[in-house]
Amino acid sequence: MGMVTFVDETTAGGRGDGWGLEIAEERLALRELIRRRVFQEVAEYHARPLEVFRGLVQPEGAERALNGYALRTPRRIDPERQTGLALRAFERNGFLVLVGDRQITELDEEIVLPLGVEVTFLKLVALVGG
DSSP states (O other): OEEEEEEEEETTSOBOOOEEEEEOOSEEEHHHHHHHHHHHHHHHHHHSOOSEEOSSSOOTTEEEETTEEEESSOOOOOHHHHHHHHHHHHHTTSEEEEETTEEEOOTTOEEEOOTTOEEEEEEOOOOTTO
């Protein structure tokens, strides 16, 4: 079992604090890695609900807020639905995934996860007018 560190970055130069997730497998498809990340984010939110959900993608019915997404009304977030949103965001180039210094381009691509690997989710920011 190894620790994978997730780090979120933006094209505007922002870099969030990394956080770790135990992964038993040495190889995993990107689709499954995203699913596990999202499920962990949702589980942590449900364990100690805050006004702001800090996750990979914006839940439906939420508004952008400083350091996350504010839910208009407190509610449980469905991890399956949130995973679907994240997978669609990846397919629409909402974010890139880098494992070490290598970009992963396909959801079904199998990734080698050496001990202590850093997985960067580079969130792409839409430009004004584009």
